[in-house]
């Protein structure tokens with residue numbers, strides 16, 4: 203797992219609400235150049251990184267902290283749910299009300315992180331660190347950056363009195379990495395009413411990267427921890443650098459296909 207974040211942002215979220223340049227874009231000016239909304243997102247990001255949400259600690263404190271931010275921003279208590287199977291393993295579900303013209307959209311993102319032992323790190327992994335345009339700390343790329351994006355975006359939408367044509371539901375969940383309190387599974391089984399939606403977007407399944415404000419990579423994850431075959435046909439201009447790294451592939455002048 204990478205411990206360094208470079209210009210990470212959920213482009214799907216950004217496409218909806220966040221101006222180009224992004225909340226976590228790398229900038230030579232550092233945090234001084236952030237807009238108020240970007241600063242809010244950075245503050246939330248820092249708060250999340252500095253709350254230990256490993257399996258033993260649980261994610262409830264982080265869920266409560268995000269709930270508090272949403273309450274302060276004006277979300278009614280009736281649209282904020284802290285639910286889960288055990289006191290230390292609670293999930294946060296928040297609903298941003300739309301007109302109801304269409305069925306809700308759901309964003310899921312986990313709050314828990316894998317274990318981080320102090321002796322394995324050159325600094326405290328639960329201290330948020332920004333240095334030379336990089337963010338350091340457990341969870342910076344998996345996936346508290348996106349948690350922060352989602353919460354900051356909801357707050358921004360509220361501040362701007364935006365009214366979508368569908369409810370926007372955000373579920374920040376527990377035990378995605380390991381443990382027996384998997385938040386998504388629990389919500390589906392026990393509180394489907396809270397998360398029922400027409401679409402679900404999981405920023406952990408990919409996302410965009412920016413470098414110096416330029417879009418460089420869009421990752422799309424199609425499966426995890428299961429066997430899966432794919433057939434890809436990729437067209438390019440046939441430069442030498444396009445030679446595939448995967449064994450068993452061959453490069454044609456204008457097309458790359460599996461052999």
Ligand SMILES: [Zn+2]
Pocket residue numbers: 312344345378406
């Ligand atoms: Zn993850």
